[in-house]
Amino acid sequence: xxxxxxxxxxxxxxxxxxxxxxxxxxxxxxxxxxxxxxxxxxxxxxxxxxxxxxxxxxxxxxxxxxxxxxxxxxxxxxxxxxxxxxxxxxxxxxxxxxxxxxxxxxxxxxxxxxxxxxxxxxxxxxxxxxxxxxxxxxxxxxxxxxxxxxxxxxxxxxxxxxxxxxxxxxxxxxxxxxxxxxxxxxxxxxxxxxxxxxxxxxxxxxxxxxxxxxxxxxxxxxxxxxxxxxxxxxxxxxxxxxxxxxxxxxxxxxxxxxxxxxxxxxxxxxxxxxxxxxxxxxxxxxxxxxxxxxxxxxxxxxxxxxxxxxxx
Amino acid sequence: xxxxxxxxxxxxxxxxxxxxxxxxxxxxxxxxxxxxxxxxxxxxxxxxxxxxxxxxxxxxxxxxxxxxxxxxxxxxxxxxxxxxxxxxxxxxxxxxxxxxxxxxxxxxxxxxxxxxxxxxxxxxxxxxxxxxxxxxxxxxxxxxxxxxxxxxxxxxxxxxxxxxxxxxxxxxxxxxxxxxxxxxxxxxxxxxxxxxxxxxxxxxxxxxxxxxxxxxxxxxxxxxxxxxxxxxxxxxxxxxxxxxxxxxxxxxxxxxxxxxxxxxxxxxxxxxxxxxxxxxxxxxxxxxxxxxxxxxxxxxxxxxxxxxxxxx
Numbered sequence: 001x002x003x004x005x006x007x008x009x010x011x012x013x014x015x016x017x018x019x020x021x022x023x024x025x026x027x028x029x030x031x032x033x034x035x036x037x038x039x040x041x042x043x044x045x046x047x048x049x050x051x052x053x054x055x056x057x058x059x060x061x062x063x064x065x066x067x068x069x070x071x072x073x074x075x076x077x078x079x080x081x082x083x084x085x086x087x088x089x090x091x092x093x094x095x096x097x098x099x100x101x102x103x104x105x106x107x108x109x110x111x112x113x114x115x116x117x118x119x120x121x122x123x124x125x126x127x128x129x130x131x132x133x134x135x136x137x138x139x140x141x142x143x144x145x146x147x148x149x150x151x152x153x154x155x156x157x158x159x160x161x162x163x164x165x166x167x168x169x170x171x172x173x174x175x176x177x178x179x180x181x182x183x184x185x186x187x188x189x190x191x192x193x194x195x196x197x198x199x200x201x202x203x204x205x206x207x208x209x210x211x212x213x214x215x216x217x218x219x220x221x222x223x224x225x226x227x228x229x230x231x232x233x234x235x236x237x238x239x240x241x242x243x244x245x246x247x248x249x250x251x252x253x254x255x256x257x258x259x260x261x262x263x264x265x266x267x268x269x270x271x272x273x274x275x276x277x278x279x280x281x282x283x284x285x286x287x288x289x290x291x292x293x294x295x296x297x298x299x300x301x302x303x304x305x306x307x308x309x310x311x312x
Numbered sequence: 313x314x315x316x317x318x319x320x321x322x323x324x325x326x327x328x329x330x331x332x333x334x335x336x337x338x339x340x341x342x343x344x345x346x347x348x349x350x351x352x353x354x355x356x357x358x359x360x361x362x363x364x365x366x367x368x369x370x371x372x373x374x375x376x377x378x379x380x381x382x383x384x385x386x387x388x389x390x391x392x393x394x395x396x397x398x399x400x401x402x403x404x405x406x407x408x409x410x411x412x413x414x415x416x417x418x419x420x421x422x423x424x425x426x427x428x429x430x431x432x433x434x435x436x437x438x439x440x441x442x443x444x445x446x447x448x449x450x451x452x453x454x455x456x457x458x459x460x461x462x463x464x465x466x467x468x469x470x471x472x473x474x475x476x477x478x479x480x481x482x483x484x485x486x487x488x489x490x491x492x493x494x495x496x497x498x499x500x501x502x503x504x505x506x507x508x509x510x511x512x513x514x515x516x517x518x519x520x521x522x523x524x525x526x527x528x529x530x531x532x533x534x535x536x537x538x539x540x541x542x543x544x545x546x547x548x549x550x551x552x553x554x555x556x557x558x559x560x561x562x563x564x565x566x567x568x569x570x571x572x573x574x575x576x577x578x579x580x581x582x583x584x585x586x587x588x589x590x591x592x593x594x595x596x597x598x599x600x601x602x603x604x605x606x607x608x609x610x611x612x613x614x615x616x617x618x619x620x621x622x623x624x
Contacts, residue, residue: 001604012317012376013345013384026335026603033325039368052379054372056351060365064324067353067364071592072325129466244510280383287420291338292313 002235003031003075005068006102007093008082008112010036010225012053016043016221017083021228022098022292027234033076035064037084037093043305046280058088073100078235079109082224088124090130098134098141101106108238110144110225110231113136113150128154136176144179144234146227149186163189166199167207167312174203179234181251183223185209190309199312200251207246211309212255215262217269221288222258229297230256239280248308255307260296265289268312314547315343315387317380318411319373320394320424320536322348324365326599328355328533329395329468333540334610335602338395345388347376348560349396349405355532358592370400378439385412389564391421392546394536398435409452410446416471422516422543422549423447423458424535427463441464448488455490458539461498475501478511479519479624486515491546493563495535502621512624513562520560523621524567527574529581533600534570541566541609560620567619572608577601 004025009017018034025032040053056064064089079097084090099109113131116122134141135155152162156169166182166189173180185197194212201207233250237243269285316337321329337344342578352365368376391409396402413419425443425503428434446453447467457467463613465472470483478494478501485492497509513519551557581597 010322010348012347012380013387019346023335023338026606029603031603034322034331035324036322036348039348039351039372041376042383046383048379048383052382053376054368056366060351064351064353064365067360068324070364071354071358071360071596075325160604236360284383291341291343295336 001029001031002077002239003033004077004078004080004231005033005035006080006082006228007035007037007065007097008040008084009040009078009290010034011040011042012041014221014284015290017224019214020221020224020288020290021080021082023294024225025228025232027294027297030232033068033072035061037089042284045218045220046283048280054249055085056089058092060279061089061092062096065092069096069099073103073113075101076104077229077239078108079107080112080227080231081109082112082227083114084127087126087130090127090134094134096140097173101141108119108143108231108235109141110146110227110234111142112146112227113151113155114223115149115154117150119150130145131155135173138174138176139256144181144231145177146181146183146223146230148184148223149182152182154312160186161189163312170199170201170207170312179205181230183226197309198251199254200248200249201312205247208308209310210252210255210307212259212307215266217266217268217286217287218285219262219265219288220285222248222262225261225288225290226254226258229257252307253304255279257296259305261288261290263279264293264296268292313341313343314551315345315390316392316543317345317347317388317390318348318394318540319339319347319396319409319607320392321350322346323351323352323354324595325354327537327602329536330529332533332536332600332602333394335606336537337540337544339606339609342461342544345380345384345624347373349373349401351362357530357532360592364513365514367397368401368403373401374408377404380524381408381411381415385415388412388419389551390543391419392424392539392543393421394424394539395426396439399438399442400401400590402439402446403602406442406446406453410451413453417423420455420543421453422457422458422539422546423454424539425463425467426535427466429460431462431464435496438591443467444563447485449495452488452490454489455488456493456543458493458495458542460496460535461494464492464494472498473501475624480521486513487559490515494543495538503598509565509621510567511611512560513624517559519624520563520620521622521624522564522567522619524571527578529578531574531577531598531600532595534574537573537600537602538566538570540571564619565616568616569608571617572598573602573605576608580604
């Protein structure tokens, strides 16, 4: 049974970070070691006067990761990193993940460089150079990244406005990262704003554009679920040289699962709820129905929609 | 879908505390809100020079629980409490759980008064009065407790050497607690040391003695898994007045699941490993196979062994 180490946030209530990733991965047969970068009562979009809970201090995170490295450095097949609250925690995760990778070069690292969305940073600015260092390391530390367009632009260092420009950015980042999935691209680059565009790019291959229907609600944790499922699918391709699984189908499959989870989540909410950030009751209603969706994570026998839209 | 709040330890690697309880409960259709009383790299029986990780400070635990109470006091059907590292954390959990109970008297609280085993305390002595206060509260705060014999004796205040004495202890504790499961009784009270004896007692009914085969290994997290499954079964009885489920069968069912999980765990270890406390490699090998056992948690259609041995 494969085992992964996941370092990201923990919320007691609701499903973001490790709470969104762990159960689906366990259902898929992964042993998931969850290293929590924060412990909050709920995600920070509830708009409450204050955030209840604490950030794992850097010294504590360091101790945890060093304990894991000392005792389990050969035990992981994959590493997952997501939301980390500040520069020190990104650096600490990066240092230890690089050590794990050095001790076992076969290990696959998916890094979700969580920094912001739609032009807004939601971490402090000094996090940026830390993620850039990891993504652009000539040691090729990271195997997969899952930025949104804003985060891609930060890693690349320029705003991206055209498809040609996007291609160039991907080419540059592929010098150090084999697999790049841009989870949501600026729709102005494409034809229709009723959809979300996702671009999957494997080093040396033509990037593929996926187009999925836009559900007009503010869901949280979708990116964390996406990264977890993607890591599972990519691992299954990379760990089995004789596989007939195709990368593009696996990404399509993940998008199918996500769409179904969102539909299930939506089916529990009242018609009119759209979930505004900052409305605690609406945020609560819109928490992903991760447990209710438990039969979906493996969609081998489920009807799949083809979301492949174009080659870039 | 029922939801519970579980306050107990978190380990990154392995399966004790919330890591042992959460996945099985999610498989059974529970939304599990995990409030972590500690975050350690692994359980403390590995015998390493030091424990890697940290205890959630009392102020942080208080903040978390108060955030949860403010926003979700009506959202839980059950409360679970397990390992808490010190007097302050037990008191803090107790205070807030009592508030949840007051806000919603239908809520079911299972308290595992984790203090020690076989004559040895593994918490500091000042934890004892905190658990006694909660267990013996005339407000009848706690609905279910799952002590081992040593912990039962602590709550009762006397050593228990005979079956008659055990009966008396149960009667006394039933004044404030409706359901008591003594997860392992001193086998000298019974006939045969090749077995483990478990006593399940519901207020006003004759206690039932279960006898399960003893597997000669040191497993950790078994009690945490037991409490989680038991809470699920008792909830299903208490929340459905027309149910035909019987308490004694449900306990038997939980014991069946546990035995199967232990057998699956054992099937992955080498023949000669018995797992001594303090041997890191053996402890690692003996971590419960919680994910591998995922088809077992609901054993409705699986052959059940009858472990009922006697009435007390």
